[in-house]
Amino acid sequence: MTDPIPLAPAVRLRDAVASRGGRPVLRGIDLTVRPGEVVALLGANGSGKSTTVKAVIGSVPLEHGTLDLFGTPYRSFRAWHRIGYVPQRTTAASGVPATVREVVSTGRLAQHRLLPFRRKDRAAVDAALDAVGMLDRAGDGVADLSGGQQQRVLIARALVGSPELLIMDEPMAGVDAASQQVLADTLRAEVDRGAAVLLVLHELGPLEPLIDRAVVLRDGCVAHDGPPVPNTGLHALPGHDHVHPHADLTPPRLLA
Numbered sequence: 262m263t264d265p266i267p268l269a270p271a272v273r274l275r276d277a278v279a280s281r282g283g284r285p286v287l288r289g290i291d292l293t294v295r296p297g298e299v300v301a302l303l304g305a306n307g308s309g310k311s312t313t314v315k316a317v318i319g320s321v322p323l324e325h326g327t328l329d330l331f332g333t334p335y336r337s338f339r340a341w342h343r344i345g346y347v348p349q350r351t352t353a354a355s356g357v358p359a360t361v362r363e364v365v366s367t368g369r370l371a372q373h374r375l376l377p378f379r380r381k382d383r384a385a386v387d388a389a390l391d392a393v394g395m396l397d398r399a400g401d402g403v404a405d406l407s408g409g410q411q412q413r414v415l416i417a418r419a420l421v422g423s424p425e426l427l428i429m430d431e432p433m434a435g436v437d438a439a440s441q442q443v444l445a446d447t448l449r450a451e452v453d454r455g456a457a458v459l460l461v462l463h464e465l466g467p468l469e470p471l472i473d474r475a476v477v478l479r480d481g482c483v484a485h486d487g488p489p490v491p492n493t494g495l496h497a498l499p500g501h502d503h504v505h506p507h508a509d510l511t512p513p514r515l516l517a
């Protein structure tokens with residue numbers, strides 16, 4: 262019997278170079294995320310983490326290097342419904358009066374292709390809201406939610422299409438311990454389903470048991486790519502510049 266053909270990586274970024282505001286920000290990044298793998302992207306403020314994930318979703322163009330998504334070169338890739346993206350903490354409300362259910366439903370657009378919402382679309386929205394503990398707030402306006410609750414809504418929106426690759430940019434920022442645990446449980450369920458996950462983090466925190474690989478950026482280059490150091494956060498990894506403040510009484514592992 263022959264071995265099964267290995268699945269193509271969900272993300273394969275090679276020698277990525279990109280600039281922002283005319284200044285070089287990514288200076289030859291290699292990043293691979295395989296199906297079922299959870300990769301944490303770590304590094305000091307300004308090291309290029311958000312720019313890397315924006316390059317992966319195509320919102321920051323590469324000046325040099327290659328990007329393949331699920332084995333397809335970026336230029337030919339059209340299957341964006343396979344990817345769920347949670348941007349760095351912004352407001353989900355953005356001045357538009359929308360309910361929690363409406364915001365999460367937009368994550369289902371690629372599936373129902375402008376047809377009326379079917380029962381299975383509604384069930385998927387309910388399941389995603391339930392996964393993040395927001396089903397009871399489905400009819401509320403997103404503007405009336407706290408920042409952490411809005412973050413949960415954005416996560417539900419990314420989950421509702423059952424993506425094969427989930428990309429989250431600092432999902433733990435400003436999120437309390439209970440919500441962090443909800444997110445950790447949600448991610449575990451996604452990984453058990455076979456999804457690949459790419460997370461920008463400052464601390465591994467409650468996600469630590471889920472992380473297969475830590476990629477640490479330093480000044481737009483990869484300083485470390487390997488297993489995360491157990492029971493520690495970013496501080497113990499090579500390439501970490503300790504630039505974010507710790508309040509005296511706050512456990513460091515909860516700081517964003």
Ligand SMILES: Nc1ncnc2c1ncn2[C@@H]1O[C@H](COP(=O)(O)OP(=O)(O)OP(=O)(O)O)[C@@H](O)[C@H]1O
Nearest residue numbers: 281282283286304305306307308309310311312313
């Ligand atoms: N829209 C922009 N225009 C110009 N420069 C930008 C822009 N966005 C980011 N940069 C610059 O690119 C560099 C990398 O930023 P990036 O947001 O990727 O870092 P990061 O590692 O995600 O940082 P943080 O941990 O603070 O979120 C920084 O020097 C930043 O000032």
